[in-house]
Amino acid sequence: MRNVRVELDHAPYDIRIGRALLDNVAAIVEQLPQQRVAIVSNETVAPLYLQPLQVLFEAAGVQVHTIVLPDGERFKTWETLNLIFDGLLSARCERKTTLIALGGGVIGDMTGFAAAVYQRGVPFIQIPTTLLAQVDSSVGGKTAINHPLGKNMIGAFYQPRLVLADLATLDTLPAREFSAGxxxxxxxxxxxxxxxxxxxxxxxxxxxxxxxxxxxxxxxxxxxxxxxxxxxxxxxxxxxxxxxxxxxxxxxxxxxxxxxxxxxxxxxxxxxxxxxxxxxxxxxxxxxxxxxxxxxxxxxxxxxxxxxxxxxxxxxxxxxxxxxxxxxxxxxxxxxxxxxxxxxxxxxxxxxxxxxxxxx
Amino acid sequence: MRNVRVELDHAPYDIRIGRALLDNVAAIVEQLPQQRVAIVSNETVAPLYLQPLQVLFEAAGVQVHTIVLPDGERFKTWETLNLIFDGLLSARCERKTTLIALGGGVIGDMTGFAAAVYQRGVPFIQIPTTLLAQVDSSVGGKTAINHPLGKNMIGAFYQPRLVLADLATLDTLPAREFSAGxxxxxxxxxxxxxxxxxxxxxxxxxxxxxxxxxxxxxxxxxxxxxxxxxxxxxxxxxxxxxxxxxxxxxxxxxxxxxxxxxxxxxxxxxxxxxxxxxxxxxxxxxxxxxxxxxxxxxxxxxxxxxxxxxxxxxxxxxxxxxxxxxxxxxxxxxxxxxxxxxxxxxxxxxxxxxxxxxxx
Missing domain, CATH: 1.20.1090.10 (Dehydroquinate synthase-like - alpha domain)
Known part of the structure; x- marks a missing residue:
C-alpha cells in the first residue's frame, strides 16, 4: 500500500492507495468519533460497493445510513444536495456522525460540501472510485455544487479525515471515464x-x-x-x-x-x-x-x-x-x-x- | 463610540457601537479588498437605510450591488439564499467583492452563510439593525439557514471583518422586536x-x-x-x-x-x-x-x-x-x-x- 500525507495547517490527513482497501474498514473505523456513518453514493457505484461496505461496517459495530443519489454532473445541484440533508435529518444524524463519500468527483464534491455545512460541519471521509477523483477531486478540500449561472460557484474548503483510493474500483470504470481522469x-x-x-x-x-x-x-x-x-x-x-x-x-x-x-x-x-x-x-x-x-x-x-x-x-x-x-x-x-x-x-x-x- | 475587539485565532475583528455610525462609510471602505460591495437587506430595512448607504459608498468610489430579500424567519431558506447567489452571479461578483448584511438576525445569518460559500468564501461585513442582531447574531460567526426538518441545520462558522452596530437603527425597531432582542x-x-x-x-x-x-x-x-x-x-x-x-x-x-x-x-x-x-x-x-x-x-x-x-x-x-x-x-x-x-x-x-x- 502506498501512502501520501497531506500536511495542512489544521488538519493533516492520509491518502491510502492500493488494491482491495475496501475489504477492510479498520482504517476508517479508527477515525470515527462516533460509531455511526452516513455513506453517500450514486446509482452506478452503490450496486458495486455499497452493500459489502455496509456489511463490514455493521460487523465492526458501526451504525450505517445510506443515501443514494442519481449519477452525473447535471445532478451536482442544490436539489440533489438537499437529498443528503433530508437523509441526514430524517435519520437524525448528529454532529459527530461521519459522512463518507463513495463515488467519483461529483459525489465527493457534494458529500464534502454537505459535510462542511451540515450542522456547520461534521467529519468527512472520501472513498474515490474514479481515476479523476483519486488523482484530483479527493485532494485539497475543494467542495462545491454548481449554480445555473456557473460551475462550482457555491462551496467550501473542507478537508477529509482520510482518503482511501482503492485501485480495484478502477477495474469497473468505463473507458471514457478512465480517459477523463x-x-x-x-x-x-x-x-x-x-x-x-x-x-x-x-x-x-x-x-x-x-x-x-x-x-x-x-x-x-x-x-x-x-x-x-x-x-x-x-x-x-x-x-x-x-x-x-x-x-x-x-x-x-x-x-x-x-x-x-x-x-x-x-x-x-x-x-x-x-x-x-x-x-x-x-x-x-x-x-x-x-x-x-x-x-x-x-x-x-x-x-x-x-x-x-x-x-x-x-x-x-x-x-x-x-x-x-x-x-x-x-x-x-x-x-x-x-x-x-x-x-x-x-x-x-x-x-x-x-x-x-x-x-x- | 464604543469598540469591542473579538479575538479569534485567524480573524480578529472589531464591533463598533454608537449612534449614527452609518453616516460615514470610511470604516467600511478601509476594509474592502476591492472597491465593490453587494449589500443584502430586506423589504423592511432597505427603505430606511439602503439608499443613503448606497449614496455614501458611491461617493467614496465604491461600486454597489443591492439584493433585497423578503422579510422574516420563514424566508430563512435555501430558496431565499439562492436569490443572493442569483444576484451575485448576475452582477458577476468576484472573490474579492465584499458582502454586507444590512438587517436583523435573519439577514445576517443568510448573508453570512452566502459569504461563506459563494465561490468558497468572500469577505463579509455586518450592519445589524435589530437589538437581537447587535447583541447576539453578529458576534461569533455562526451563519445558517433553516431546513424543513430543523432550524439552522445548514450553515457555517464564518467571521465578519467588521461589525457596525448603529444604535440609531434601533429607533425604528417595533416594540415586539425590541423585546425579542x-x-x-x-x-x-x-x-x-x-x-x-x-x-x-x-x-x-x-x-x-x-x-x-x-x-x-x-x-x-x-x-x-x-x-x-x-x-x-x-x-x-x-x-x-x-x-x-x-x-x-x-x-x-x-x-x-x-x-x-x-x-x-x-x-x-x-x-x-x-x-x-x-x-x-x-x-x-x-x-x-x-x-x-x-x-x-x-x-x-x-x-x-x-x-x-x-x-x-x-x-x-x-x-x-x-x-x-x-x-x-x-x-x-x-x-x-x-x-x-x-x-x-x-x-x-x-x-x-x-x-x-x-x-x-
Missing amino acids: MAEVIKYGLIDDLAFFEWLEAHIDAVMSRDVDALGYVVERCCQNKARIVAADERENGQRALLNLGHTFGHAIEAGLGYGAWLHGEAVAAGMVLAALASRELGQINDAELARIKALIAKAGLPVESPALGAERYLDLMAQDKKVDAGRIKFILLEKLGQSYIGELQTETIRAALKAGCAA | MAEVIKYGLIDDLAFFEWLEAHIDAVMSRDVDALGYVVERCCQNKARIVAADERENGQRALLNLGHTFGHAIEAGLGYGAWLHGEAVAAGMVLAALASRELGQINDAELARIKALIAKAGLPVESPALGAERYLDLMAQDKKVDAGRIKFILLEKLGQSYIGELQTETIRAALKAGCAA
Whole structure:
C-alpha cells in the first residue's frame, strides 16, 4: 500500500492507495468519533460497493445510513444536495456522525460540501472510485455544487479525515471515464513535473491498459504533486491556481455545451490544448512541444479539439469564471514544457488560440 | 463610540457601537479588498437605510450591488439564499467583492452563510439593525439557514471583518422586536454575569425606553460577554454551548408552532423560564430567584409561559436538535442565579418543567 500525507495547517490527513482497501474498514473505523456513518453514493457505484461496505461496517459495530443519489454532473445541484440533508435529518444524524463519500468527483464534491455545512460541519471521509477523483477531486478540500449561472460557484474548503483510493474500483470504470481522469493526470506533468510528463509518454500504454503498478504510481505521484501545491496555498491565493491549467477554457466548454455533454476531464483536455496553443502564440513552447502534448492527450483517449462555440461565446463564458479578478481573466499558461505560470492573455491571443484549437 | 475587539485565532475583528455610525462609510471602505460591495437587506430595512448607504459608498468610489430579500424567519431558506447567489452571479461578483448584511438576525445569518460559500468564501461585513442582531447574531460567526426538518441545520462558522452596530437603527425597531432582542440580553446575565443581571433589574425601564446610554452599555456588555465566550471556544466544542441557554426548549417552541409564529427571542425567553424551572426542580435555584428571572423577562415585554404543545411533542422536537450527542439531549441549566452549566435532564424533570411552564 502506498501512502501520501497531506500536511495542512489544521488538519493533516492520509491518502491510502492500493488494491482491495475496501475489504477492510479498520482504517476508517479508527477515525470515527462516533460509531455511526452516513455513506453517500450514486446509482452506478452503490450496486458495486455499497452493500459489502455496509456489511463490514455493521460487523465492526458501526451504525450505517445510506443515501443514494442519481449519477452525473447535471445532478451536482442544490436539489440533489438537499437529498443528503433530508437523509441526514430524517435519520437524525448528529454532529459527530461521519459522512463518507463513495463515488467519483461529483459525489465527493457534494458529500464534502454537505459535510462542511451540515450542522456547520461534521467529519468527512472520501472513498474515490474514479481515476479523476483519486488523482484530483479527493485532494485539497475543494467542495462545491454548481449554480445555473456557473460551475462550482457555491462551496467550501473542507478537508477529509482520510482518503482511501482503492485501485480495484478502477477495474469497473468505463473507458471514457478512465480517459477523463487521465486529463488531470497529464495536467500534473504540464504544471511543474516534466519528469512525470516524460514518464507518461513512455508508459502511456501500460497506464491505459490499467496495469496495477503503473496505476498505483500514477495515483501516488499525482496526489503527491497536488498535496504539495495545496499545502503551500490552501485557500488558493497564489500558486494553487496552477491546478486550474486547462480549466478556464474547460469550464467554458462545459458551460457552453451544457453540463454533462462533455465530461469534465474531456473539457480540461481540450482546454489544456487551448492553453498550450496560447502559450505557443506567445512563443513559450514550440510546434514540436505542442505536438507532444497533443499526442499524449490523444493517446489517453481524449479530445484535442475544442467545440466550435464561437470566440464571443467563449469570451463571455470565461468572464463569468471564479478566476476573474477585477474583470481580468487569469489563465494558466506554459512557460515551457513541464512548467506553468499564472498569467493574462490579450483578447487577440485568446482568439488566435481558439481559431487554432476549435473544430471548424 | 464604543469598540469591542473579538479575538479569534485567524480573524480578529472589531464591533463598533454608537449612534449614527452609518453616516460615514470610511470604516467600511478601509476594509474592502476591492472597491465593490453587494449589500443584502430586506423589504423592511432597505427603505430606511439602503439608499443613503448606497449614496455614501458611491461617493467614496465604491461600486454597489443591492439584493433585497423578503422579510422574516420563514424566508430563512435555501430558496431565499439562492436569490443572493442569483444576484451575485448576475452582477458577476468576484472573490474579492465584499458582502454586507444590512438587517436583523435573519439577514445576517443568510448573508453570512452566502459569504461563506459563494465561490468558497468572500469577505463579509455586518450592519445589524435589530437589538437581537447587535447583541447576539453578529458576534461569533455562526451563519445558517433553516431546513424543513430543523432550524439552522445548514450553515457555517464564518467571521465578519467588521461589525457596525448603529444604535440609531434601533429607533425604528417595533416594540415586539425590541423585546425579542432583550431575551438574548437577559440571557447574558443568566449565563455567567450576575452583576449584569442585577444592573438590568435596576435599569430595565431606561433600557425599555431606549435610553441611548443604557442601550450602548447593553450592546457593549453583551458583545464583550459573547466575544469572550466565543474566543475561548470558536467551534462550539465546550463552553460556547452556554450561549444556548433557553434555546433547546426555544427551538422546540419555534418548530412546534411553525417558524415565525413566535419570534426567536420570544421562544428563547419562554425557553429560559423552562430551563429555570428545571433548575428549580433540581434544587439549584429557589422560588425567589425563579420569580426574579420571570419578573425581568416579563418587564422586557416577553412571554414567561410556553405554548401547550404537549410534553411528547416537546420531547420529540428536542430530540432533533443539533445539541444532541449520542442520542442524549444537552440542556443549559442554572447552577445558581447568574451561573449556568451544560447538563442533561431526566425525562421526568423535563416533564415537570413543562408542566409548570406551559399554558394550561
